[in-house]
Amino acid sequence: KLRATPAIGFFTKLELKGQVDDLIELFRSFHDQEGSLTLGGLRQRFNLLLLKVLTLLQDSDPGLSREINSSRLALWHILTNPAKFAEI
Numbered sequence: 001k002l003r004a005t006p007a008i009g010f011f012t013k014l015e016l017k018g019q020v021d022d023l024i025e026l027f028r029s030f031h032d033q034e035g036s037l038t039l040g041g042l043r044q045r046f047n048l049l050l051l052k053v054l055t056l057l058q059d060s061d062p063g064l065s066r067e068i069n070s071s072r073l074a075l076w077h078i079l080t081n082p083a084k085f086a087e088i
Contacts, residue, residue: 001067002053007060019049024088031082039080046076 003013023045029035030042050072057065078084 001064005057005061005064007064008056012056016049016053019052023049027079027085031085042079043076046079050075 002008002016008016023042026035026037026042026045030037030039050068054065054069057068078088
């Protein structure tokens, strides 16, 4: 749904994709016990990225904004659970 929403422009979507990919790589390093980023540091980056997405959506696509916000905890649990993370 995020890819299809007209609330976010093409170039902003590309930027967000890059940021999501970077965050996924940080989680991968965390699960592989590489790097120095802590779970708290990952949580901060996760929250900042979600806040950015929610801000972009809140006026033009409030429904999607609510869906993403209500999924925040589920997304966090997938990213922090090594078995579930390995499935993505």
